[in-house]
Amino acid sequence: MAKHFGGGFGGGMNMNxxxxxxxxxxxxxxxxxxxxxxxxxxxxxxxxLVTVTVNGHGALIGVTIKPEAVDPDDIEMLExxxxxxxxxxxxxxxxxxxxxxxxxxNGMF
Numbered sequence: 175m176a177k178h179f180g181g182g183f184g185g186g187m188n189m190n191x192x193x194x195x196x197x198x199x200x201x202x203x204x205x206x207x208x209x210x211x212x213x214x215x216x217x218x219x220x221x222x223l224v225t226v227t228v229n230g231h232g233a234l235i236g237v238t239i240k241p242e243a244v245d246p247d248d249i250e251m252l253e254x255x256x257x258x259x260x261x262x263x264x265x266x267x268x269x270x271x272x273x274x275x276x277x278x279x280n281g282m283f
Contacts, residue, residue, distance in 0.1 A: 202276040209274050210267075217263025224255040230274070232267040234260065 210230025218225045223243035227236035243252055 199276060206271075206274040206276065210271060213267070213270060215263050215266045215270065217259040217261065217266065219258035219262065220255040224252070224259045226256065226259040226263050228260070228263040228267050230267050230270050232264045232271075 213230035214227050214235070215230065216225055216227050220243060223240045225236075225238040226234060227238075229235055237256065239252070239256075243255060245251065
């Protein structure tokens with residue numbers, strides 16, 4: 175004799191409830207994506223000599239370099255300042271992404 179589990183899958187969860195959950199998750203992800211797209215997160219280094227701006231996805235959208243940071247005899251220092259500022263901003267963007275993405279959606283985007 176076969177056992178029947180209401181609805182056929184999900185231990186009795188009906189298809190409408192599953193679809194509603196999927197739509198809700200999709201809406202939450204879309205809202206989080208928009209928030210990440212519009213975010214502007216700054217990272218600085220060298221006491222403010224270099225500032226980079228990234229969006230919530232970590233994509234670089236701006237760089238500001240103060241003139242006193244530019245030493246033609248030490249380009250390597252400027253490169254290091256840019257990298258340090260970017261790494262700071264990128265880490266903050268990743269933290270923001272983890273906060274705004276709904277549970278279960280992290281890693282999907």
